[in-house]
Amino acid sequence: MALTAKTRQEGDVTIVDLNGKITLGESSGVLRDELNSLLAMGRKSIIVNMANVSYVDSAGLGELVGKYTTATNQGGSIKLLHLQGKMKDLLQITKLHTIFPIFEDEKEAIASFAKTASA
Numbered sequence: 001m002a003l004t005a006k007t008r009q010e011g012d013v014t015i016v017d018l019n020g021k022i023t024l025g026e027s028s029g030v031l032r033d034e035l036n037s038l039l040a041m042g043r044k045s046i047i048v049n050m051a052n053v054s055y056v057d058s059a060g061l062g063e064l065v066g067k068y069t070t071a072t073n074q075g076g077s078i079k080l081l082h083l084q085g086k087m088k089d090l091l092q093i094t095k096l097h098t099i100f101p102i103f104e105d106e107k108e109a110i111a112s113f114a115k116t117a118s119a
Helices: 026-040 058-073 085-093 106-118
Strands: 004-010 013-022 045-056 077-081
Touching: 004 026, 013 026, 013 058, 013 106, 026 045, 026 058, 045 058, 045 085, 045 106, 058 077, 077 106
Parallel strands: 013 045, 045 077
Antiparallel strands: 004 013
16 A cells, blocks of 8 residues: 555644555655655644554654654654554664654644743
8 A cells, every 4th residue: 555645734733644554665755755845844843643554664664763863953853643553563672762752642742842842
């Protein structure tokens, strides 16, 4: 299943709803292009909603890490929402759960940007 990405705004926060698999090739390119486009537009508060992502390979994980680094270097932040079982396990194994802010509740994820800005 090819990866699709749809964006929506909640105030200053951009939510990217992903659907499909994030794997080497075209689908990791979809993720890269979407996040690059948002960062180029100056959107620095990004939530990646992974509720409908069924699989992520190492290339997909690499794209997420790369875009997280890019966003952070530009003064922004990428947070993950609704990770599925295997993705949660993958982030635990790779210790990336210590890097990415991860949320199960969209409202909490959105509110976390306001806390970061005021800190």
